[in-house]
Amino acid sequence: MALEIKQTAKLVQQLVITPQLQQAIRLLQLTRLELVDMISQEMKENPLLEEAEEEKELAEGEAPAADEEETEAAPEPEVTPEVKGNGEGGDEFDWENYLENSNLTPFEKSSRVSQDGEERPSFENFLTKRTTLTDHLQWQLQLSRFTDEEREAGTWIIGNLDEDGYLRISLEDICSETSLPMEVVERVLRKVQQFDPVGVAARDFKECLLIQLEQISPRDLLAEKIVSEHLSLLKNRNYPAIAKRLGVSLDRVNRAASLISKLDPKPGKAFGGEVIQEIIPDVYIYKVEGDYVIYLNDDGIPRLRINSFYRNILNGSRVALEGDRKYVQDKLRSALWLIRSIHQRQRTIYKVAKSIVKFQREFLDKGIQSLKPLVLRDVAEDIQMHESTISRVTHNKYAHTPQGIYELKFFFNAGITSTQGETMASESVKNLVREIIAKEDPRKPYSDEKLVQILQGMNIHIARRTVSKYREMMKILSSNERRKIF
Numbered sequence: 001m002a003l004e005i006k007q008t009a010k011l012v013q014q015l016v017i018t019p020q021l022q023q024a025i026r027l028l029q030l031t032r033l034e035l036v037d038m039i040s041q042e043m044k045e046n047p048l049l050e051e052a053e054e055e056k057e058l059a060e061g062e063a064p065a066a067d068e069e070e071t072e073a074a075p076e077p078e079v080t081p082e083v084k085g086n087g088e089g090g091d092e093f094d095w096e097n098y099l100e101n102s103n104l105t106p107f108e109k110s111s112r113v114s115q116d117g118e119e120r121p122s123f124e125n126f127l128t129k130r131t132t133l134t135d136h137l138q139w140q141l142q143l144s145r146f147t148d149e150e151r152e153a154g155t156w157i158i159g160n161l162d163e164d165g166y167l168r169i170s171l172e173d174i175c176s177e178t179s180l181p182m183e184v185v186e187r188v189l190r191k192v193q194q195f196d197p198v199g200v201a202a203r204d205f206k207e208c209l210l211i212q213l214e215q216i217s218p219r220d221l222l223a224e225k226i227v228s229e230h231l232s233l234l235k236n237r238n239y240p241a242i243a244k245r246l247g248v249s250l251d252r253v254n255r256a257a258s259l260i261s262k263l264d265p266k267p268g269k270a271f272g273g274e275v276i277q278e279i280i281p282d283v284y285i286y287k288v289e290g291d292y293v294i295y296l297n298d299d300g301i302p303r304l305r306i307n308s309f310y311r312n313i314l315n316g317s318r319v320a321l322e323g324d325r326k327y328v329q330d331k332l333r334s335a336l337w338l339i340r341s342i343h344q345r346q347r348t349i350y351k352v353a354k355s356i357v358k359f360q361r362e363f364l365d366k367g368i369q370s371l372k373p374l375v376l377r378d379v380a381e382d383i384q385m386h387e388s389t390i391s392r393v394t395h396n397k398y399a400h401t402p403q404g405i406y407e408l409k410f411f412f413n414a415g416i417t418s419t420q421g422e423t424m425a426s427e428s429v430k431n432l433v434r435e436i437i438a439k440e441d442p443r444k445p446y447s448d449e450k451l452v453q454i455l456q457g458m459n460i461h462i463a464r465r466t467v468s469k470y471r472e473m474m475k476i477l478s479s480n481e482r483r484k485i486f
Contacts, residue, residue, distance in 0.1 A: 024341040028348065028392040032280055032300070039302050039342075048310045048328065048335045051302040133165060133200070133271035134158055140195045146188070153180050153188040157201055165200040165268025166208070197267040205265060206231055212263045222248065223256040234260065237483040281400035283353045283408075285364065292357050292364060296346055304339050306332065348385070352393045355382045356411050363411070364402055369432075371425040373415030416462060424460060430470045432458070437476060442484040450479075 017025075030038060043049045137158045146154060156178055160169040171185050178185075192201045198215050202208035209227045213220065226234055230242050234257060243253045284295040310328050359378060362370035376387040394408035415423035436454055440446050446454070448467045455462050476482075 020337045020341075023337070024344060025392065027341050027345045028389065029395045031396045032282060032297075035342075035345075036301060039304070039338075042338055043302070043304075046331050046335055046338075048307050048331045049304050049338070050307045052305045131271060133161065133163070133268045136271055137161075137192070137195055137200065141192070144191065146191075149178075149180055149184060150188050152178055153185045154192055157185075157189055157192050161201060161268060163268060164266040165197065165202070167201050167203050197264065197270065199264060199267040202267075208265065208267065209260065209263050212267075213260075216259070220256060220259055222246070222252060223259050226253070226256055227260060236480045279398050279405055281405055282349060282397045283399040285353070285357060285399055285401045287364070287402055292361070294350060294353050294357065296350055298346070301342075304335070304342070306335060348389065348393055349397065351383045351385075352379060352390060352408070353399060355379045356399075356408065358382070360411050367403055369428055371411070371413065371428045373423050373425045374412050375414075376412060416460065422459075426470075429455070429460060429462065430474060432460070433467065433470055434474060434476070437471075437482075440482075442482065445479040445482040447479045 027035065027038075043051070138155070141151065141154045141158065153174065156174050157167060160167060160174075162168050167189075171182065171189065174180070174185050175182055189201060193199070193211050194215075195201075199208045199212045202211055206227060210224060213224050213227065225246065226242060230245065233239075233242050233245075239250060239253045239257060243250045246253070280297065280300075282297055284297060286293050286295070310332070313325065313328050314332065356374075356379065357364065359374050359382075360372060362372065376390045380387045380390050394412070397408045398405055399408055410427065413425035413427050416426060416429055417423055432455065433451060436451060437446065448464050448471065451467050451471075452462060452464050455467070471478075
């Protein structure tokens with residue numbers, strides 16, 4: 001049988017994602033800050049895009065162009081109108097007026113004097129730098145009396161601390177890297193462990209607690225002995241076993257355990273961690289005259305339009321080479337698609353938020369105990385969109401509701417069937433578990449099996465392993481670790 005190469009024509013159908021469609025899909029899952037950054041980047045790369053000056057246009061009595069209309073928080077028609085690129089804008093710029101108002105040098109601007117004669121502080125005076133754990137320890141290292149080799153060992157020790165303040169490198173590795181003798185590194189480590197915060201540079205949890213106990217005056221030798229020899233029993237709150245093994249009274253063990261509980265297991269945490277960022281909601285949900293109204297938060301998002309100079313090039317009012325006209329046409333198509341995609345993103349967020357309000361109205365009225373089970377398919381079928389689109393829209397988007405600020409994904413929960421056949425959202429069950437544990441007796445905390453029995457008394461059928469999973473998700477300790485004898 002001979003082999004040969006032939007060319008044949010075959011007609012097939014397949015889905016192709018165009019670059020424009022990829023851009024529209026990517027816009028759906030962007031957060032507000034990411035969307036603003038993306039728009040700013042596009043404005044730098046595409047000269048046809050510019051930000052509309054709404055206040056100036058309204059003051060001059062100009063009507064907003066079709067591509068400048070902001071997406072209103074109201075029900076949208078089924079047919080999406082085409083976005084045109086014919087926005088109005090000033091063709092000329094008043095350079096004389098601009099130069100008159102900008103004739104100050106940078107030095108003159110920074111040292112401008114206020115009307116009352118007092119000099120205004122520069123903006124740099126208001127900037128602050130967050131002190132890190134490394135900076136705080138290096139400052140103490142420089143103030144201490146160390147030799148050059150001791151200061152080198154201290155720098156290596158401080159530089160290998162994690163965010164909790166623990167030393168995550170062995171002393172042997174420090175010796176091999178610095179060629180310093182072991183006794184020098186050990187001596188410097190003991191001195192660094194006395195720095196503020198006390199307990200820093202410990203190699204494990206036990207050493208961290210012992211360092212802090214040594215600094216307490218008068219020293220509690222029983223507490224040190226419990227930490228060094230019976231830390232596992234202390235973790236499980238098994239105080240009677242500790243008292244029996246050490247031959248002391250239970251009350252004495254309780255006092256030592258109370259002292260240990262006041263120690264800081266992560267001494268470096270006060271200097272670490274990220275700066276908390278304020279959450280800016282993408283959607284505001286208000287109750288007006290018994291009904292819920294949805295407003296999209298467009299503050300800070302640039303409103304784009306087409307630059308009039310390049311629009312005149314395409315209209316023929318300005319003479320341009322054929323290559324330049326083709327370049328402008330390509331950029332115009334890209335700009336129009338970006339404007340259209342941003343508007344479509346806002347409309348999709350509005351539709352999803354409106355559908356969520358429809359399904360979770362009882363939650364908005366009464367609170368988390370009335371949260372209903374909801375899946376992406378329910379909202380997708382309600383607004384005639386695909387589940388993947390709903391997932392992208394709800395990614396890192398937040399809604400301001402009468403009950404607080406929640407991520408849109410919070411409203412999607414699996415259902416748990418009660419003994420009466422009703423379903424209850426998993427978040428509502430978590431909230432019940434949290435409330436039950438908050439009201440328990442700290443001397444006799446509820447076990448997971450006891451929590452199951454209490455929930456069954458509320459007509460909620462749930463397995464013990466599910467209760468354990470919910471408790472761990474809420475970062476609640478087990479019953480043994482929650483027990484407080486003293």
